Amino acid sequence: MTNDENLRHLLESVAKGNISSDRAFEKLKNLAYEPVGEFAKIDCDRELRTGFPEVIWGQGKTPEQITQIMQMMREKNPVVMATRINPDVYSLLQPKVRGLQYYELARICAISPQKIEPKYYGTISIISAGTADLPIAEEAAVTAELCGFKVQRLWDVGVAGIHRLLNNRHVIESASVLIVVAGMEGALPSVVAGLADCPVIAVPTSIGYGASFGGLAPLLTMLNSCAAGIGVVNIDNGFGAAVLAGQILRTAEKLRLASSQEWG
Numbered sequence: 001m002t003n004d005e006n007l008r009h010l011l012e013s014v015a016k017g018n019i020s021s022d023r024a025f026e027k028l029k030n031l032a033y034e035p036v037g038e039f040a041k042i043d044c045d046r047e048l049r050t051g052f053p054e055v056i057w058g059q060g061k062t063p064e065q066i067t068q069i070m071q072m073m074r075e076k077n078p079v080v081m082a083t084r085i086n087p088d089v090y091s092l093l094q095p096k097v098r099g100l101q102y103y104e105l106a107r108i109c110a111i112s113p114q115k116i117e118p119k120y121y122g123t124i125s126i127i128s129a130g131t132a133d134l135p136i137a138e139e140a141a142v143t144a145e146l147c148g149f150k151v152q153r154l155w156d157v158g159v160a161g162i163h164r165l166l167n168n169r170h171v172i173e174s175a176s177v178l179i180v181v182a183g184m185e186g187a188l189p190s191v192v193a194g195l196a197d198c199p200v201i202a203v204p205t206s207i208g209y210g211a212s213f214g215g216l217a218p219l220l221t222m223l224n225s226c227a228a229g230i231g232v233v234n235i236d237n238g239f240g241a242a243v244l245a246g247q248i249l250r251t252a253e254k255l256r257l258a259s260s261q262e263w264g
Contacts, residue, residue, distance in 0.1 A: 034072060036065075036068050036069050036072050037065075037068060039065055040065065040068075040069055042054060042069065042072055042073060044076055047077070051246070051247065051250050052147060052243055052246065053073075053077045053079070053080075054073070055081045055082070055083060055143075055239070056069055056070065056073075056080075056081065056082035056083070057082075057083060057084065058082040058083055058084045058085040058089065058107075058109070059083075059084035063089055063092040063093055063096075066082055066085075066089070066093060066109075067093055067096045067097055069082075070082065070093075070097050070100075070109075070111060071097065074111050078112070078113065079110060079111065079112040079113075079116070079146050079147075080110065080111040080112070081108060081109070081110045081112075081143070081146055082108065082109045082110070083107065083108055083139065083143075083239050084107050085102070085107050085108065085109045086107060087102075087104060090102045090104075090109055093109060097109075097111065098111075099111055103138065103142045105134060105135055105138045106135065106138035106139045106141070106142040106143075106238075107135065107139065108139065108142050108143070108146075110142075110146055112146055116145060116146060116148060117148075118148055118149055118150040119148040120148055120149055120150075120246075120249050120250060120253055121176075121249065121252070121253055121256070122149070122150070122176030122177065122249040122252065122253075123149075123150045123151070123152050123174060123175055123176050123177075124144045124149050124150065124151050124152070124175070124176065124177050124178075124179060124242070124245045124246070124249070125151075125152040125153075125154065125171050125172065125174070125175035125177070125178050125179070126140050126141050126144075126151060126152070126153055126154070126178075126179045126180075126181065127154045127155075127157060127165075127171065127172075127178065127179070127180045127181065127188070127192060128154070128155045128156065128157070128180075128181045128182070129156075129157070129158035129159070129180075129181065129182035129183065129184070129188045130156055130158050130182075130183065130184070130207065131155065131156050132183065132205075132207045133181045133182060133183055133205045133207055134155060135238075136181050136203060136205050136236050136237075136238040137153070137155065137179075137181040137203075137238060138238070139238030139239055139242075140179050140181065140203065140238035140239065140241045140242040140245075141153055141238075141242070143238065143239050143242035143243065144242040144245060144246060147242070147243070147246050149242075149245070149246055149249060152171055152174070152175065154168055154171045157188075158182065158184075158188055159187045159188055159191055162191070165188075165191065165192070169195065172192060172195050172196050175196065175198055176198055176248075176249060176252070177198055177199050177200075177201065177245040177248050177249060178192060178196055178198060178199070178200045178201065179200075179201045179203060179238075179241045179242065179245055180192045180193075180200055180201070180202050180203065181203040181205060181238065181241075182202070182203070182204065182205065182218055182222075183204065183205035183206065183207030183208045183212065183215065183218055184207065184208045184209075184212060184217075184218065185208075185212070185217060185218060185221055186202070186204050186217065186218025186219065186220075186221035186222050187221060189202035189222050189225060189227075189230055189232075190221075190222075190225040190226065190227045190230070191227075193225065193227035193228065193229055193230045194227045196229070198229075199229060199231065199245075199248055200227075200229055200230045200231070201230075201231050201232075201233060201241045201244055201245055202222040202225070202230050202231070202232045202233070203232075203233055203236075203237060203238055203241045204218035204219040204221075204222055204232070204234075204235050204236075205218065205235065205236055206235055206236055214235070215235035215236060216235070218235075219232065219234075219235055231244065
């Protein structure tokens with residue numbers, strides 16, 4: 001059946017009493033999508049299912065495709081985000097998309113309120129080893145902020161000058177979740193995890209000399225870490241690290257609310 005036919009069948013089932021409204025709501029979360037031309041199908045209810053709306057992967061899409069997708073998504077979401085948008089692409093999008101904001105270092109375009117207040121408990125602290133890792137670290141930071149999380153940044157504290165990290169222990173100690181971004185040999189997440197009492201998400205970057213193999217060396221270092229409590233995302237995946245950190249905090253919040261209801 002087509003999406004329209006599925007929806008009609010579901011509504012008829014509710015009307016006949018064959019299915020409860022709660023069960024229908026659960027099914028609706030997996031039904032809705034809207035086509036954009038012949039090149040995209042927007043997952044309208046992803047936020048209902050996962051807690052986060054669909055985000056546009058900008059790399060490889062034409063400015064016209066991104067424009068049409070953003071215009072469609074803004075009708076249903078207070079925040080619409082596109083990642084991996086280079087400045088030249090943004091210059092073509094900006095006149096066509098009203099209210100578009102650009103975070104150049106993070107390479108993110110967004111339609112969003114001018115100021116987004118955190119709507120979840122906890123702090124996501126993001127630590128980068130070097131200045132060259134900042135595009136990936138900022139991708140994580142901006143993603144987390146646009147999704148409604150409080151973010152704390154600490155840049156350029158790699159292991160080559162470990163005193164820089166140790167002089168900022170408060171950033172580690174005050175974090176609810178840590179995202180640690182590093183290229184070269186990728187040792188920083190192991191050091192941070194040895195100091196932290198919260199989950200650590202390691203992000204390997206493609207920054208480094210030839211033997212780092214475009215990020216493979218730090219990826220393997222992070223996967224082989226002797227420090228416990230580290231999860232590793234893919235090379236240069238600041239976006240994925242932010243979403244994972246957000247899911248950890250959202251799960252903690254659900255458990256906190258469930259506990260308060262149980263004991264209240």
